[in-house]
Amino acid sequence: xxxxxxxxxxxxxxxxxxxxxxxxxxxxxxxxxxxxxxxxxxxxxxxxxxxxxxxxxxxxxxxxxxxxxxxxxxxxxxxxxxxxxxxxxxxxxxxxxxxxxxxxxxxxxxxxxxxxxxxxxxxxxxxxxxxxxxxxxxxxxxxxxxxxxxxxxxxxxxxxxxxxxxxxxxxxxxxxxxxxxxxxxxxxxxxxxxxxxxxxxxxxxxxxxxxxxxxxxxxxxxxxxxxxxxxxxxxxxxxxxxxxxxxxxxxxxxxxxxxxxxxxxxxxxxxxxxxxxxxxxxxxxxxxxxxxxxxxxxxxxxxxxxxxxxxxxxxxxxxxxxxxxxxxxxxxxxxxxxxxxxxxxxxxxxxxxxxxxxxxxxxxxxxxxxxxxxxxxxxxxxxxxxxxxxxxxxxxxxxxxxxxxxxxxxxxxxxxxxxxxxxxxxxxxxxxxxxxxxxxxxxxxxxxxxxxxxxxxxxxxxxxxxxxxxxxxxxxxxxxxxxxxxxxxxxxxxx
Numbered sequence: 001x002x003x004x005x006x007x008x009x010x011x012x013x014x015x016x017x018x019x020x021x022x023x024x025x026x027x028x029x030x031x032x033x034x035x036x037x038x039x040x041x042x043x044x045x046x047x048x049x050x051x052x053x054x055x056x057x058x059x060x061x062x063x064x065x066x067x068x069x070x071x072x073x074x075x076x077x078x079x080x081x082x083x084x085x086x087x088x089x090x091x092x093x094x095x096x097x098x099x100x101x102x103x104x105x106x107x108x109x110x111x112x113x114x115x116x117x118x119x120x121x122x123x124x125x126x127x128x129x130x131x132x133x134x135x136x137x138x139x140x141x142x143x144x145x146x147x148x149x150x151x152x153x154x155x156x157x158x159x160x161x162x163x164x165x166x167x168x169x170x171x172x173x174x175x176x177x178x179x180x181x182x183x184x185x186x187x188x189x190x191x192x193x194x195x196x197x198x199x200x201x202x203x204x205x206x207x208x209x210x211x212x213x214x215x216x217x218x219x220x221x222x223x224x225x226x227x228x229x230x231x232x233x234x235x236x237x238x239x240x241x242x243x244x245x246x247x248x249x250x251x252x253x254x255x256x257x258x259x260x261x262x263x264x265x266x267x268x269x270x271x272x273x274x275x276x277x278x279x280x281x282x283x284x285x286x287x288x289x290x291x292x293x294x295x296x297x298x299x300x301x302x303x304x305x306x307x308x309x310x311x312x313x314x315x316x317x318x319x320x321x322x323x324x325x326x327x328x329x330x331x332x333x334x335x336x337x338x339x340x341x342x343x344x345x346x347x348x349x350x351x352x353x354x355x356x357x358x359x360x361x362x363x364x365x366x367x368x369x370x371x372x373x374x375x376x377x378x379x380x381x382x383x384x385x386x387x388x389x390x391x392x393x394x395x396x397x398x399x400x401x402x403x404x405x406x407x408x409x410x411x412x413x414x415x416x417x418x419x420x421x422x423x424x425x426x427x428x429x430x431x432x433x434x435x436x437x438x439x440x441x442x443x444x445x446x447x448x449x450x451x452x453x454x455x456x457x458x459x460x461x462x463x464x465x466x467x468x469x470x471x472x473x474x475x476x477x478x479x480x481x482x483x484x485x486x487x488x489x490x491x492x493x494x495x
Contacts (some may be wrong), residue, residue: 003460004366004457006285006296017063018351020207021285024067024171025418027203027275030195032188033284035176036208041103045209047081047480048301049287050457057209061108069111070103071094071171073177073187076117085178092254093127095178102138106173111168111468112137116183119143139164141183141190148186148262155269158191178230189266196270204267205274206256206282211236213280214288220301220336222251227308227332229326242278250280282455302336303459305344306482307484309333313485314465343482344370347463350484353463355466359488361385363460363479365392368493375425378408381462382470385430389458390435394444402445454478 024031038044040058045075053059057248059070078092085095100110104221111132115124118140131138143164146153151157166173166187173191175184188204195202210225222236235254242250256279267274291297309329316322340346345362348370352360358375365371365386373394391398411434412424426434432452438445441445456478463485474481 004134004293004296005051006074006291006293007049009051009053009056009246012052012056012287012290013060013063015289016284017061019284019286020060020064020205021201023205023227026173028201029171030173030200030202031171032173032175032191032202032204033183033417034188034204034452035174036154036184037210039099039176042209043329044224044228044304045287048221048304049291049297050300051292052287056440057207058106058108062106064105064172065171066168068174069109069140069168069172070174070176071112071114071166071168071187072099072110073114073116073175073182073184074127075182076115076119076121077184079115079127080121080124083179084401097134097269099176099178109170110136111170111173112139114183114187115140116187117143123177133245134149134180136210137167140466141187144186148259148266151262151265151269153267154397155193156479157211160190161304161486162372163190163194165194166345174334185263188261189270192267193270194392205284209285209287210289211251211253213252213285214284215251215291217249217251218303218335220298223332223336224301224308227305227329230308230312230328230332231322233328239278239280242280245277249280252279256282276412302338302342303480304337305329306330306338306340306346307480309340310461310482310485314483315399317465317485317487343461344457346482349370349461350371353399359462359464360460361460361466363389363458365389366457378412378425379431379462380423380425380427380461380466382428382466382474383426385460386428386455386474389455389459390448390451393454396444396448400444402442403431403438407434407438412426427467427469429469434474438470452477 003461040055042054042334046052046054074096083092084090096113103110112134115128115138118124118442128138128461144154144159167200168361177184179303180289191201192204199330209385211222215238217238226234237254237257238253239250241260242248257458260279264274276383277415293401307356309469312326312329314324319382344364348362349360352362352372359381360375361381369392371389373381374389375381376384387402391402397441408426411426411430415421416424435445435449439449458479460474460479462483466484
């Protein structure tokens with residue numbers, strides 16, 4: 001089943017790599033490219049730009065792989081505090097090793113790791129030794145007093161000049177990190193300082209997919225970016241430097257606009273002049289040129305804003321002090337001209353819950369049909385929803401059982417009797433295993449199982465918070481998930 005496509009991914013890979021090559025040539029053959037956002041698994045981009053593949057950035061870099069060297073940056077303070085990536089549940093220093101493995105598997109060369117804001121932290125020293133034992137080169141960059149405002153000190157041998165010089169061999173140096181605040185830009189500036197003193201021509205550019213500079217300020221794609229960064233309080237804005245220099249409108253975000261005068265002055269101090277007239281000039285993003293159906297992207301982005309709103313509401317229920325974030329997302333929905341009712345599955349899921357008196361879910365399939373799932377003695381709402389969707393996709397009678405009760409009930413008994421679960425109902429992973437076993441002997445179960453790939457791009461909503469296990473499985477199937485900020489039971493402890 002084809003998902004409505006609003007983005008030309010092949011064109012993106014071609015034009016993006018061409019744009020980066022042009023920027024390398026602009027600076028005489030050496031470019032430090034700061035990579036913002038996620039290098040791979042960019043699921044936000046794939047949700048708001050249907051047709052964008054989550055690994056597009058990596059595939060684009062693979063087209064340049066003979067010219068690419070990757071430098072991974074990590075903040076020493078993050079190592080010391082054992083900062084965790086919330087989406088993966090692993091420490092930043094472990095993620096550095098994970099990133100090296102992934103890049104290497106894709107035949108992308110990782111030259112070194114830079115420890116920024118180093119100040120003799122014991123945990124950072126341990127990590128540096130660990131990298132050395134693994135054969136990974138590392139460099140130290142230090143905290144610079146007065147950064148980023150004290151420019152005379154920053155652009156001096158006691159500022160940027162104090163940092164280790166990163167030895168790189170290739171024309172395109174991609175500077176990336178496990179997360180924000182790692183020091184990517186400062187690392188690039190440090191290299192420019194050292195290169196200039198050694199007579200090496202080099203330049204700096206930035207690769208951020210969002211906001212999309214050549215879409216309107218309040219375009220849903222750009223509003224969805226604000227929704228995604230609502231916890232950081234990022235705000236999209238017209239780039240005033242671009243407007244003044246070129247008389248044309250371009251969209252950027254507050255942090256880049258605020259820091260640009262400082263960056264421009266640093267460039268002037270290092271190289272004699274600034275190569276850019278605006279923060280937008282620094283970017284190399286071509287995503288806006290690859291949208292082929294604006295309405296599809298607008299609709300997908302409005303749905304993303306709603307999902308972000310529900311996520312913030314749930315986090316607030318769980319104890320996050322994020323009233324400002326929730327309020328901002330409500331404002332973004334107003335700016336996009338939508339309410340939660342824009343999501344077709346919301347009202348259907350809530351109506352099903354009222355009708356049955358139990359938790360329920362609804363899902364909009366890629367073909368536009370809406371399927372529901374209700375809680376039963378053996379199935380949770382998510383499991384029932386998946387089975388009902390598979391029946392619809394396989395043109396199987398909705399009254400037929402895909403998995404016999406003779407199979408389901410013993411599994412439920414196993415959970416409560418031997419595994420000591422309070423809830424006997426089967427999660428989605430358990431129901432999919434049962435379906436796979438049934439498919440060995442039942443042609444209808446086999447037909448249903450073959451429909452799993454066709455769930456990709458569906459939008460599901462539930463009347464209550466679903467389990468982490470169910471949410472993970474749904475997302476792995478390519479289903480976008482949201483749910484009400486409401487627990488199934490009225491207890492105080494929920495796990």
